[in-house]
Amino acid sequence: MARTMKDPASYFPAIEEKYGRPVAEWKDLIRSSPLTKHMELVSWLKTEHGFAHGHAYALVAHTLAEDSGSGR
Incomplete structure (x- = not known):
């Protein structure tokens, strides 16, 4: 059975509920981080903010x- 990829934004309601901040705030934190690489940011969200891997990956992506400019 083929596995389909979810749109990263489909995780946003669960992210807001589980981690207690609006997605816009999380995006601002990501953008203000000195880290720039995708997996560095994912690891940072996991270790510093307790994110599950899938949520961190979707939010960073x-x-x-x-x-x-490719997300609009």
Whole structure:
């Protein structure tokens, strides 16, 4: 059975509920971090903010895509 990829934004309601901040705040934190690489940011969200891997990955992917102009 083929596995389908979810749109990263589909995780946003669960992220807001589980981690207690609006997605916009998390994106601002990601953008203000001195880290720039995708997996560095994912690891940072996991270790510093207790994110699950999938949530961190989706949030970072969406934020970096927006910033590169490919997420709009």
